[in-house]
Amino acid sequence: MTTTAPIRVTRTAHSQLSQIDFANLGFGNYISDHMFVADYKNGAWETGEVVPFGPLPMTPAILSLHYGQAVFEGMKAFRMNNGSINIFRPQRHSQRLNQSLARMCMPPIDEEFFIEALKAVIRTDEKWIPSSEGSALYIRPVVFASESRLGVKISDEYKFVVLTSPVGPYFTKPVRVKVEETYVRAAEGGTGFAKCAGNYGGAFYPTQLARQQGFDQVLWTDAKEHKYIDESGAMNVMFVLNGKLVTPKLTSSLLDGVTRDSILTLSESLGIQKEERKVSIAELEEGFKNGTLTEAFGVGTAAVVSTIAVIHIHGTDYALPADQAASFQQRVKQKLHHLRVGNEADTHGWNYII
Numbered sequence: 001m002t003t004t005a006p007i008r009v010t011r012t013a014h015s016q017l018s019q020i021d022f023a024n025l026g027f028g029n030y031i032s033d034h035m036f037v038a039d040y041k042n043g044a045w046e047t048g049e050v051v052p053f054g055p056l057p058m059t060p061a062i063l064s065l066h067y068g069q070a071v072f073e074g075m076k077a078f079r080m081n082n083g084s085i086n087i088f089r090p091q092r093h094s095q096r097l098n099q100s101l102a103r104m105c106m107p108p109i110d111e112e113f114f115i116e117a118l119k120a121v122i123r124t125d126e127k128w129i130p131s132s133e134g135s136a137l138y139i140r141p142v143v144f145a146s147e148s149r150l151g152v153k154i155s156d157e158y159k160f161v162v163l164t165s166p167v168g169p170y171f172t173k174p175v176r177v178k179v180e181e182t183y184v185r186a187a188e189g190g191t192g193f194a195k196c197a198g199n200y201g202g203a204f205y206p207t208q209l210a211r212q213q214g215f216d217q218v219l220w221t222d223a224k225e226h227k228y229i230d231e232s233g234a235m236n237v238m239f240v241l242n243g244k245l246v247t248p249k250l251t252s253s254l255l256d257g258v259t260r261d262s263i264l265t266l267s268e269s270l271g272i273q274k275e276e277r278k279v280s281i282a283e284l285e286e287g288f289k290n291g292t293l294t295e296a297f298g299v300g301t302a303a304v305v306s307t308i309a310v311i312h313i314h315g316t317d318y319a320l321p322a323d324q325a326a327s328f329q330q331r332v333k334q335k336l337h338h339l340r341v342g343n344e345a346d347t348h349g350w351n352y353i354i
């Protein structure tokens, strides 16, 4: 149950806004002045409030630190050409957050409460929304177990916090990825589809090894046979193979990416046939050899559409053809941009304008 009382806002007396270099944002380097914080106690979410960003009082015994009940979302708000603020697909993010919460035995957050929280914090820090193409206000809702106790149990108390951060592109150049055949991100039946913190923590070590070998990201394969592509940790992946847009179909070990869904939906209007199916490493290798694999790219809220330049398979670096202005990935990236800033009609009802 949630209340619908108005959300109180306490403004900071020490804004950091003047310190931000909007021409060189990078990703996740800055956190805006304010955050939304709500508590879950006695079986209900409290209204919550917007307060200056800063430390939260809690003990080192909070259950999320020990047993991992922590889930988050990654979303973006855009400054539109007419000056309005657009939160992209908050309803879809709310659905996914609730799927993650359910998997981790955490209480749901209803859509109205979720969107009111986003609106309150984004309005308070609206000056932090960058407007140059490729930049956005990244929104990071996070929910974690806050009950202070060491017994192994489902927490009875939680915090729901929304942080925001002005961001530029996640990757500054085309990425090199390594097909992972030793380590596993997620197995079917596990938590791979949920956006829970542990999925990311577990990926750090194999990703660090891949970085030491000169790669930016790991291309995860299925846990059983290491034969089929899953995703790439910070993003879903797509290929243009034999002239078709091909992407791994969703399973319980893949994140149901909102950008993935948006691009699949837009593909029709861009005149390309789509296939959601198992994608094997063998067919990627074959596609490189016979020239039918013409594009590979990562898609995600943070990554948007990120060109993959090289895929490392069984010890060989396979290079994709250089990305062209007329490529599918460039066209869909432009379409998404135009739609989100209001240059193009939002025929799918994805823009939530506040």
Ligand code: COI
Pocket: 073, 074, 075, 233, 234, 235, 300, 301, 302, 303
């Ligand atoms: C996102 O794309 O929003 C993500 O959460 C991926 C990564 C930054 C953790």
